[in-house]
Amino acid sequence: MQALTRLNFSIALFLSGILAFSTSLTFADLQEDLKILTDVDHRAAGNIEAQAAYASLVKNDRDALPQILKAMNGANPLAENYLRSAFEVIVADGEGDLPMGQLAAYLQDQENNQKARSMVFELLKHKTPAKADKMLDGMLKDSSAEIRYQAVQKVIDRAKKLDAGEQKKEAYLTALSGASEEGQVKAISDALKEMDVEVDLQKHFGLLTDWKIIGPFDNKEMKAFDIAYPPEEELDFGASYEGMEGPVQWQTITTDDPMGAVDIAKSIGPYKGAVMYMYSEYDSPSEQDVYFRMATANAWKLWVNGELVFAREEYHRGMRWDQYRVPVSLKEGKNEILFKILQNEQTQPWAQDYKIQMRVCDQSGQGLLPRTSYDPNK
Amino acid sequence: MPANRSIILICFASALAFTSMADAEDWRQFRGDDLSGLSPKPLPTEISGDTIQWEVDLPGRGLSAPIVVGDRVYLSASSGFDQDRLHLLCFDKQTGEEVFERQFWATGRTVSHPKMANATPTPCSDGKRIFATFSSNDVICIDLDGNLQWFRGMNYDYPNATNSLGMSSSPVVVDDTLIVQVESDADSFAFGLDVANGKTRWQKERPRKANWTSPTVVTKPEPLVLLQSASGIEAVKPKSGDTIWKYESGASTIPSSLVQDDILYIPSNGITAVSLTSGNGEEIWNVRRLSPSTPSPILANGMLITVSNVKIAAANPEDGEVLWESRVSGPFSASPIAAGKYLYLFNEKGLAQVVEITKEEGKVVSDYDFGEIILGTPAASDGAIFVRSDEHLWKIGK
Structure with missing residues (x-):
């Protein structure tokens, strides 16, 4: 009986070794694919290698998504697109659950790639719209122009519904504090002008x-x-x-x-x-x-x-x-x-x-x- | 189920799918496979709410035309307050159901005239891949299932090859080469890209002048791509970019040329017809009165048709004699398409007009107001018309 247990233990050890080896091999493959994709550059440099790496990358399960996001940090605009596309394909067709916690953590860190953060936010909006909408309340000063645009618009929409008065003025001033897109800034400035507040657009x-x-x-x-x-x-x-x-x-x-x-x-x-x-x-x-x-x-x-x-x-x-x-x-x-x-x-x-x-x-x-x-x- | 029966069923299903693909009529680029704008099959002669077979919402703007490959319709769009989000969309041709959407980020300048959008050039296909270009000069190749094959940023590579009004030249694919015109007042180039990987087969300096025209193609006796610009036409070999001949009397920078029956009809001082059999671009006739506005000319029911802001003109293609002019409701950005004796016009306000064209006159026989701005040229496949606005893509059939 004892010998049998020892045998089982040995088999388990052997299998877990294979699993660990296979996992680390998969992880190494993933990193290699990401490296090839982030190496694409001007004038189609790396395109041929990238084609194979992309085909391999999109076969990953959804737990690879955080690694793809990480690779986007510092990637050039061409590489960003290869990685974005792979991310989308895995989100749509990959196996496993979406690692929502890790995606949310990536979004929260403003040092991460701004375009990738915006992409993650779009995904969260799609999956958990109420939660994403609530998150916007804290994103008025976000370093992503796209996310900030949405946060500003939410405040503008709220301000529009308020009756004239201090609350309305405060709401528009809050929106202005995050606004950088020309149309939004002009809309806010026009609304404030009606309340006798001049916005110094030159400075803004x-x-x-x-x-x-x-x-x-x-x-x-x-x-x-x-x-x-x-x-x-x-x-x-x-x-x-x-x-x-x-x-x-x-x-x-x-x-x-x-x-x-x-x-x-x-x-x-x-x-x-x-x-x-x-x-x-x-x-x-x-x-x-x-x-x-x-x-x-x-x-x-x-x-x-x-x-x-x-x-x-x-x-x-x-x-x-x-x-x-x-x-x-x-x-x-x-x-x-x-x-x-x-x-x-x-x-x-x-x-x-x-x-x-x-x-x-x-x-x-x-x-x-x-x-x-x-x-x-x- | 016995294994052999499964195999038989799979074979049968595959055969059906293959038959369906083979029977499907493709429209693989701006103005169709042969760039004629002609549908081989009759199209609905009446357009109404009842003939709209499906309508789908679009996630972004665009002046690009839909293309059809097999049982799918592919379309580009662009969105975002900076027009920097690029969309490639694929729909089931029969049902309008979305098959996939892929998004990318522009790597080049997205600024344009407000009327234009980043998704202005029409994608093209070699039947195996989709090639989409944008005003930002991003060139994206995906396979028919949406898997990225390669990505080029021509503005990323050449930061001065841009136009502050926007770029619109639609690519063509010939001889395993994607031809892309990136021409502006500053840097100006034409590229031949390897369809397999996007690598540059050749690159030509082009006249430094803003240019919104699309290349056209001659297939006989050998394939040549005709690059149009303010200087005229340059005929090049698709795989090498070698120039074979030039027409140097100038050409429009907006409507594109038409090749039909060994004659090249160039929007040049009105319309200039040039022989393609002479080998040296010999002029056959020129008629200034046939001056098109934005839409490219079309040869339908034996007549050369040009479209200007409020009228269409029909001419004898052999000598340019103007047969008639007819008022229509314009203005137009979309180029016309035709089937038999019917011409299909979509004006900028979204009014579709079916015009019956005979040797005597052009008569509007049906119209329908889509109620949305339509600037993109329609596509036709299997007797149906596909047309888009900024918000919707429609299939119009019988």
């Missing part, structure tokens, strides 16, 4: 409103995109240069447009075939990665601290809020911003805009204010 969005400007330099026949006029060589605000119509000096331009549009055509002159250079500063409270979001119907180049960060040669295809999003690394303290803005010679009424709207914000679109405002007159 982090718009750059105070600049030095110099020009016009010649851009006839759109030839000046790659011509480096003196402001590209030196920043001497006391200097005078030969411009398109005679000597030009740096001057000040500011805007009182609530949405921060700096209108060169109206404030300086409706130049055609021209180049203007604009300069501003951003006093960053810390070293940080930000986005310069801007809108213009004109061609442009942007330098930050002397480094060309993006250039765009497109004229009059519309001017839309947050039309361009340029990632920029700021240093702590003063950061120098030089902007070259080019106008062509189109004569159509819709091709006369010569303006720029620029703001500094975080990855989710939340405006970031400088430590101190820039004074172009100093």
